Amino acid sequence: MINQYFKFGFVRNPYDRFISYYFFTQQPKNILQAANIDRLKNILNKTNIEKTILLRPQHKFLINDEGLLVLDFIGKVETFKEDLYTVFGKLNLPEPQYYQINQSKHFNYLNYYDEELIDMINYYYKYDFELLKYPFAEKIKENKIFQERPHK
Template identity: 35%
Template sequence: MIVSHRHRFMFAAVPKTGTHSVRQALREQMGEEDIEQVGLFVNRRFPWAELAAIQHGHLSLRQVRPYLGEEAFAGYLKFAFVRNPFDRFVSYCAFMLRGGTVFQQRPRDAMAHFLFREPPEGHILFQPQSSLLVDDDGRTLLTDLIGRVEEMQASYDAICARIGITSRALDRVNGTSHGDYRRYYDQRLIEGVAARYARDLDLFGYTFEGIG
C-alpha cells in the first residue's frame, strides 16, 4: 500500500493485479512525506508498529483507516486494481508453482489442489480481492476508484488524471507465464472458483468470460 500525503491518495495493493508496476510508476511522484509498505523488490514499512510488523504490503483499507484518521481517510482518493477472479486464480497457481513443471504439465490438477484439497486459507495472495477493499460489513467498497487489469494502462491514466499527477507507460513487473485462463478450466473448476470468489464476481462485475 501507498499513502501519499502530498497528493492525497491511498493505493491499496491487491495481490496479482499488477501492483508492482503501479508502485514503480507512483514512486516517481512521491515526496518525502509519503509512505509505503512493501516487501518484494523493495522493503519499506509504515511508521505504525502493528502494521509494520506485517510481512507484506497487501494491507486492507480497513487496517490502515484507524491510523490515518477519519478526516484524512475520507478526504484521500482511495483506489485499487482488480482482475477477473478466474484469470487471477490461474495466475496464482502459476506463481505458486513457479520454478517447476507441475503447473505446465498438470494445470487442472494443480488448480484442484489449491481450490479443493489444500486451500491455503491464510495466504494473502489467495484471499478474495474484495477482502482488502470493503468496509466491516463485507460488501461496501471503501474505494473511490477501481482500475481493471484488463484495461491496465487506460485505468492508470484515468486514475492519474483524477489525482492530478503525470501518467506514464506501465512496466511489466513480476508477471507469471501462462496462456489464456479459459483453457485451464473444466466445469468443476469453474464452479469452485465461482463459489470461492463469489463476492469478487458480484462487486466487480466479472463472469467466466470477462467483464459482465
C-alpha cells in the same frame, strides 16, 4: 480524515488470478510442471483461502466491516494502462511512463478449466464476480489443454 484522500485499488479477473497464483507458486521451485486439473482443484480444496493472501477474495480488501466499498476507484488489471491514466488524472499528476515488466507466458486462463473447476471458482469468488462486474464463464464443453506453460 481518510475520506479526504482519493482511494483506489486494482483487481483481476478471478479465473485469471487463480491460474496466475498457480504458476507464481511454481516458479520458486524452477519446476514448470503441467497445469494438472487435479493440482488446481487440490489448491482450492486444501488451502485456507481466507488465510492465503494471494487467494483471498478480492472484495475482502475493498469493503469495510459494514460491507461498504471503501475505494473511490477500482481499476482492473485487464485495462491497467487506461485505468492507471484515470488514477493519475484524478490526482492531477502527469501521465505516467508505463512499462509492462512482468508479463506471464501462459495460455488463456479458461484453457486450464473444466466445468467442475469453474464451478469451484464461481463458488469461492461469487461476490468478487458480482461486485467487480466480471462475467461468470460459460460452461466449457471440453478440456482444451493441460500442458506445459510456454516460458522463457
